[in-house]
Amino acid sequence: MTLTLTSASVHSAEVDALLAGLLLMSLAVLALVFGLIWTYAIRYRAGNTEDRGAIGQKSWRIEIGWTVATLVVFFALFVWGADLYVRLYTAPGNALKIYVVGKQWMWKVEHEGGQREINALHVPVGRPVQLIMTSEDVIHDFSIPAFRIKHDVLPGRYEQLWFNAQTPGSYHLFCTQFCGTDHAAMIGEVVAMQQADYARWLTQNGGSDTLVAAGRDLFTRYGCSGCHQAGPTGGGGTVRAPSLNGLYGSPVPLADGTTVFADDKYIRDSILLPADQIVASYAPVMPSFSGQIGEDDLIKLIAFIKSLAAEGPS
Template sequence: MRLTLPLAASTGAQTDLLLLGLLAVSLAVLGLVFWLMLVYAIRYRHNSPVDRGALAEKSFRFEISWTVATLVIFFGLFIWGSTIYVRLYQPPANALKVYVVAKQWMWKIEHAGGQREINALHIPVDTPIELIMTSEDVIHDFFVPAFRVKRDVLPGQYETMWFRPDRIGTYHLFCSQFCGTAHSNMIGDVVVMSAQDYAGWLTTSGGGKTLAAQGKGLFIRYGCAGCHLGGGTVRAPSLVGLYGSPVPLSDGSTAIADDRYIRDSIMQPKSQVVASYEPIMPSFANVIGEDDLVRLVAYIHSLAAEKHG
């Protein structure tokens, strides 16, 4: 009978080490407290000859020492934990992007090649994977215990998470946020494959048109091309080469044109207006669904290559 939880991602080793550190410190504090309780219980027991009338001399040196030592230990744990947390928000530039749309009660997976999955995620081993996630309805939570990753998936915005699987196999996927009556059924599998098997799976899964190609059709259907690809009568910023670039805003700040920024610009165009442009773009909230948003974002991402191609 296997009692240990498998570790199948290189990004999870630091998480395990941090938890062991927290456990060790907690046990040390617990042991110290119980040891002091035992000492005082014996020392000042009934009929003990110890003088209880004299006041002990107060030592600020002792109090300051243990207070500073405790502060240093726990501050060190805080820095350690926050470093790991921040690292999970900064995927490598070469990470393989996969889009995840949560819905009561399923996980919808979209690959760049157009392959689609329900409650399953096929990925190659030893490759950084970046998940771009959103929800169509309520708050969900993407949790893969073997990878030591867990992230809330929120409606109306993108959340990102990355990991690097280093063991071939099939691992459980859960929603760890109560999301309704069939919450317990919102489960799936993450299948980690060799590079060769993954390439074969992409071919046999038949994606058809890529996400970017599907997004191009939507870009034209919703009338975006007339304004944002030039040649139109409306003055709007060009989207060619936009992805990943800094965008100066009308309030003097600067935003990076990542997946989250592009999605927000489509759904809430007046929240971050580009400098020197009028806020005339209509909102597409309640017009474009999350699945189509994924395709539009993928298409705008592909336009970055046109500028550098």
């Protein structure tokens, strides 16, 4: 049996160092405070002839000194932790995007090439991987202890998390938020592979369609193409609706005078709750698809709309 936890990602050693620093400083302060308590309790106990000095004599230099010293150290640890937090939740631009949907009681994973997994996640080593996560039902929590990462997965929202695996191998995946009777069974496996092996795995487990291709089919099936222009040749009907070409990542002026940026959350909300954010100069005529489109299909639709960013606005 070992008391150490496997360290297998770029940031895991730094997370361990930060926690060790916090633990050591806390123990040092604990030892100082209780050491002084016991020293003075014994040295100046009732009946002891130890010289206690004049009652009017007192100095705050020692108290101020150790208080300031510990404050400086803890503040330095705080700055270090804040910097690490920002880096842990800011994915590099070249990160490989993988979609994760939590559901009682399983993890559903889908790669951009259409490969699907249940309670398993295959990733390449040496490359940043960004997880885009949501839940179909209740709050879950996605945790890979060997990578020192965990994040709540919430229904109705997209949460993002990233890591960079460094050591090939198989690692535990847990849900660490109680989510129902079979919460303990909501576990999985993360398989970190050499990049050549990962490319081979993608080829051998290729889906029938990529996310973009599947999203294009859904876009037509749900009738979106009857109103929205999407692509150089498709879309646009008798109803005046915003073009989706070049939408993703661009600012969107709203009827209430505010402006939002079209990210995954905005597109998702526009599909399920179209009346919440009306685009300026357009009538609120789009129907809500809430309860009609599942999270799996939403991921595909969003992937297709994101692919239209290259088309540019029309």
